[in-house]
Amino acid sequence: MLISTESLKKNINDKCILKDASFTIEDTDKIALIGVNGTGKSTLLKILAGIENYDSGTIIKKNGIKIHYLPQNPEFKTDCVWDEIQLVNSKNEHPVAEFELKSILTKLGITDYQSTMSNMSGGQRKRVALALALCTSCDLLLLDEPTNHLDNDMVEWLENYLIRSKSAIFMVTHDRYFLDRVCTKMIELDQGDLYIHNGNYEVYLENKETRIEQEKLAAHKHKNLYKKELEWVRAGVQARGTKSNSRLQRFEELRQ
Secondary structure (H helix, E strand, O other), rough: OEEEEEEEEEEEEEEEEEEEEEEOOOOOOEEEOOOOOOOHHHHHHHHHHHHOOOOOOEEOOOOOOOOOEOOOOOOOOOOOOHHHHHHHHHOOOOOOOOHHHHHHHHHHHOOOOEEEEEHOOOHHHHHHHHHHHHHHHOOOEEOOOOOOOHHHHHHHHHHHHHOOOOOOOEOOOOOHHHHHHHOOOEEEEEOOEEEEOOHHHHHHHHHHHHHHHHHHHHHHHHHHHHHHHHHHHHHHOOOHHHHHHHHHHHHHHOOO
């Protein structure tokens, strides 16, 4: 076990990001965090990375765990691509060979290793940050939209790289084909609730469809019960005793 969360809660202003989130990340997991835009997926990544607080609950991390977080908008400590990647590599317990560092940069379209980051586009900077993530020795990679700004060849190369990676992966991506090939578990974030799907994207779709049908059925039963109780309430209050008062209380809870 790398990370275990229990009953995480997080609100931003009046919006609930996490209601009662509990899940684990094992050392061989390759997990996709999915959900519509604005649900808080990036916030959850930041919480796991330790750069954003949560309101309540617990997070237990393996002793000595090494985590590398790839944000959507990366920041750097130097302004030179090669200086930055050498700085990251110097912190690895087993530094990556220079030819491999250059190979990763080249595969991601960075061929001028002495480029200055301040003169790069946002897409180029993101690809440099992705190269840094892949060169970092860590137990867990937290990746926020790793396929943004990659062409098809780069995406295919990245797929194969992550599949072979010994690091656990927890990532956000909207590229369903990419996550389908790389990930073996889906965690769905929907209005603060987490749903765990063991399998690929097709399994997630099947499970979600089943859940929606069950929710529709439960809502239909709830509506019918509400109609029945509403008729009883409107019928008047004659001869109502203690039991009736309890029923009125239950009706109010149902109405809410």
